[in-house]
Amino acid sequence: xxxxxxxxxxxxxFLDLYRSSSKEIAVNSAPLMNTHRDKAIIKLEKLGFPxxxxxEYRYADIESVFKQDMEKSFGNQKININIREIFHCDVxxxxxxxxxxxxxxxxxxxxxxxxxxxxxxxxxxSQAAKDYPxxxxxxxxxxAGSSKDGLVALNTAFAQDGIFIYxxxxxxxxxxxxxxxxxxxxxxxxxxxxxxFVAEEDAELNIVVCDxxxxxxxxxxxxxxxxxxxxxxxxxxxxxxxxxNGSSQxxxxxxxxxxxxxxxxxxxxxxxxxxxxxxxxxxxxEHAENHSMGLYLSDKGQYIDNFVFIDHASPNCFxxxxxxxxxxxxxxxAFTGRILVRRDAQKTNAYQSNNNILLTxxxxxxxxxxxxxxxxxxxCSHGSTMGQIDENALFYLRSRGIDHREARLLLMFAYxxxxxxxxxxxxxxxxxxxxxxxxxxxxxxxxxxxAMQCG
Amino acid sequence: xxxxxxxxxxIEGEEILKGINLEVNAGEVHAIMGPNGSGKxxxxxxxxGRDIYEINSGTVLYKGEDLLDKSPEERAKDGLFLGxxxxxxxxxxxxxxxxxxxxxxxxxxxxxEPLSASEFLKKMRExxxxxxxxxxxxxxxxxxxxSGGEKKKNEIFQMAMLEPQxxxxxxxxxxxxIDALRIVARGVNNLKSPHNATIVITHYQRLLEYxxxxxxxxxxxxRIVKSGGKELALLLEEKGYEWVRSEEVNL
Ligand SMILES: Nc1ncnc2c1ncn2[C@@H]1O[C@H](COP(=O)(O)OP(=O)(O)O)[C@@H](O)[C@H]1O
Ligand SMILES: [Mg+2]
Numbered sequence: 146x147x148x149x150x151x152x153x154x155x156x157x158x159f160l161d162l163y164r165s166s167s168k169e170i171a172v173n174s175a176p177l178m179n180t181h182r183d184k185a186i187i188k189l190e191k192l193g194f195p196x197x198x199x200x201e202y203r204y205a206d207i208e209s210v211f212k213q214d215m216e217k218s219f220g221n222q223k224i225n226i227n228i229r230e231i232f233h234c235d236v237x238x239x240x241x242x243x244x245x246x247x248x249x250x251x252x253x254x255x256x257x258x259x260x261x262x263x264x265x266x267x268x269x270x271s272q273a274a275k276d277y278p279x280x281x282x283x284x285x286x287x288x289a290g291s292s293k294d295g296l297v298a299l300n301t302a303f304a305q306d307g308i309f310i311y312x313x314x315x316x317x318x319x320x321x322x323x324x325x326x327x328x329x330x331x332x333x334x335x336x337x338x339x340x341x342f343v344a345e346e347d348a349e350l351n352i353v354v355c356d357x358x359x360x361x362x363x364x365x366x367x368x369x370x371x372x373x374x375x376x377x378x379x380x381x382x383x384x385x386x387x388x389x390n391g392s393s394q395x396x397x398x399x400x401x402x403x404x405x406x407x408x409x410x411x412x413x414x415x416x417x418x419x420x421x422x423x424x425x426x427x428x429x430x431e432h433a434e435n436h437s438m439g440l441y442l443s444d445k446g447q448y449i450d451n452f453v454f455i456d457h458a459s460p461n462c463f464x465x466x467x468x469x470x471x472x473x474x475x476x477x478x479a480f481t482g483r484i485l486v487r488r489d490a491q492k493t494n495a496y497q498s499n500n501n502i503l504l505t506x507x508x509x510x511x512x513x514x515x516x517x518x519x520x521x522x523x524x525c526s527h528g529s530t531m532g533q534i535d536e537n538a539l540f541y542l543r544s545r546g547i548d549h550r551e552a553r554l555l556l557m558f559a560y561x562x563x564x565x566x567x568x569x570x571x572x573x574x575x576x577x578x579x580x581x582x583x584x585x586x587x588x589x590x591x592x593x594x595x596a597m598q599c600g
Numbered sequence: 601x602x603x604x605x606x607x608x609x610x611i612e613g614e615e616i617l618k619g620i621n622l623e624v625n626a627g628e629v630h631a632i633m634g635p636n637g638s639g640k641x642x643x644x645x646x647x648x649g650r651d652i653y654e655i656n657s658g659t660v661l662y663k664g665e666d667l668l669d670k671s672p673e674e675r676a677k678d679g680l681f682l683g684x685x686x687x688x689x690x691x692x693x694x695x696x697x698x699x700x701x702x703x704x705x706x707x708x709x710x711x712x713e714p715l716s717a718s719e720f721l722k723k724m725r726e727x728x729x730x731x732x733x734x735x736x737x738x739x740x741x742x743x744x745x746x747s748g749g750e751k752k753k754n755e756i757f758q759m760a761m762l763e764p765q766x767x768x769x770x771x772x773x774x775x776x777x778i779d780a781l782r783i784v785a786r787g788v789n790n791l792k793s794p795h796n797a798t799i800v801i802t803h804y805q806r807l808l809e810y811x812x813x814x815x816x817x818x819x820x821x822x823r824i825v826k827s828g829g830k831e832l833a834l835l836l837e838e839k840g841y842e843w844v845r846s847e848e849v850n851l
Binding site for chain 1: 648649650671672673675676677681682684687688690691692693697698701702705706709741742758762
């Protein structure tokens with residue numbers, strides 16, 4: 146534990162923290178994860194924290210997020226609240242296998258790893274690293290390890306646990322896995338978890354991650370996901386971010402795709418004070434298909450920042466980015482969509498679109514497409530819009546007797562649905578439609594209820 | 601039902617309606633004709649509550665109340681309907697959801713319970729048959745990917761669903777073939793009653809063979825320069841708008 150003092154740099158503080166806590170970190174994690182820490186710390190020392198105005202974090206003020214007074218705890222947590230009691234898993238319309246992360250650690254109810262139908266393994270990452278070291282080692286830090294982002298190295302150095310999901314060759318997940326990621330404490334707290342999702346050849350994974358804060362303290366999460374889609378594997382990943390507006394969240398997702406695989410991510414950002422989502426996709430085999438999508442509904446002083454990097458490293462691949470948002474009040478944010486088409490990646494199809502509705506004059510959004518194309522036989526398009534609600538459509542609806550407010554909601558809902566309709570699991574799609582509808586109506590509570598479960 | 605007195609309207613400082621006077625009573629059908637740019641759509645939009653115009657002077661009474669003070673949705677709930685010359689495409693809003701919301705908002709306004717799902721679907725079916733619009737259209741987003749003719753039919757479908765007291769149809773006939781024209785006319789005539797009225801804005805007298813007007817007005821350069829019975833439409837067809845233009849010089 147340490148309290149942050151002003152004068153030394155953030156980097157120094159975390160290097161110090163590592164020196165003083167590395168034993169405790171290691172004891173409460175797994176040897177395989179521990180072997181990566183020292184290297185990561187050296188990397189952090191070299192890279193430092195991202196600074197504002199830099200190429201990747203131009204608008205995100207990472208420093209002030211980390212400068213908040215927050216505890217870091219690496220030992221066994223004592224949580225006095227019965228989380229299962231707060232969470233009522235009684236909504237029948239979405240039937241999932243539920244796993245909990247509390248302050249970055251797997252929430253242990255006796256069983257650290259579960260075997261699901263077909264031999265799917267799911268549960269604690271650190272436990273999996275002990276029980277299946279070969280399996281985990283094959284992927285752990287393989288995709289995040291080459292990142293030039295100091296925050297990823299920071300996570301590798303400190304992360305102790307997270308969720309591991311593994312689908313063996315040809316196995317299709319029946320029920321989606323739901324990961325509820327909870328922050329709860331009696332003081333401000335920082336946590337860094339690490340997830341690893343692996344789908345072997347022809348396997349299928351459906352995963353939904355819900356981020357929540359259950360107490361009114363300042364939280365900061367710096368999490369890393371590594372995702373591996375083997376040949377012809379299908380992965381559908383949905384993330385619902387619904388923390389309170391005093392919390393900050395930085396997510397890094399490294400999605401590695403082999404030949405013929407299909408991976409779709411949908412990040413739905415409903416609440417949260419500061420959100421930065423980094424999505425890296427590497428299309429490492431031909432005919433791989435990627436859909437990276439996001440929807441953000443921001444108001445008051447929320448900051449939302451999505452960064453997507455699609456690396457077309459093989460020919461004949463397809464990628465589509467669709468990010469849409471509604472910015473209200475004095476909310477601000479950024480979207481950066483980078484497409485890299487390597488020289489050999491002929492016959493690439495890469496699309497990108499970022500649409501924003503700015504409801505007030507004070508709302509701000511920066512949209513930056515970045516295309517680097519080195520192949521010549523490529524179809525690539527990008528577009529970005531900043532707009533208001535379509536007044537002609539609004540008048541049309543009102544002229545049929547629909548109230549101004551209701552007409553606006555209908556239009557916004559239609560606008561957001563373009564993203565939601567891509568969520569493949571029907572029950573989840575309907576649930577999210579409902580959540581977004583409530584969010585637009587201002588009826589979604591942003592803290593103590595799990596929106597997924599009790600809505 | 602509708603009394604317009606000396607209505608003057610401008611947009612971006614330019615006067616478009618230059619003193620309109622018009623009275624429409626329950627049970628009547630009025631036709632407004634006039635060349636392009638004369639202000640027909642502007643008049644229709646003003647009546648429906650579009651707020652991009654400046655109203656410089658004049659009054660409009662609808663069922664005895666000041667109309668210009670009311671929001672578009674209040675007017676619609678009071679039974680006023682505008683069939684748009686250029687219906688708007690609204691991707692993502694389904695026709696079904698749109699109509700259900702509209703009908704139930706109106707019912708709420710009248711203190712009635714919302715229609716049940718089956719009542720609503722029954723009504724949809726009935727009106728779809730009336731205007732011969734196919735389910736493949738009503739299952740889509742509002743006007744999305746509809747052809748010009750389909751959009752016009754969809755206006756009539758909405759009118760049939762909402763059963764207005766005063767319908768204003770802005771060039772619903774343009775671009776329609778004879779069959780579609782008959783359907784539009786059927787929609788209008790079906791609504792006809794001693795309590796309702798219709799204003800048909802049209803370019804051609806063709807539609808007026810199917811919807812027989814009680815009065816015809818010629819709108820020219822922001823003014824109603826001529827009013828008469830249905831024979832005025834024929835005269836216009838025969839002599840063209842040039843005839844009005846030369847007449848106007850004499851006004
Ligand atoms: N939104 C607008 N902005 C500027 N001028 C307009 C606008 N709408 C209509 N006008 C002008 O007003 C005049 C009348 O247009 P309109 O009412 O559409 O005529 P009509 O329906 O009889 O063809 C035209 O000169 C047109 O250019
Ligand atoms: Mg017109």
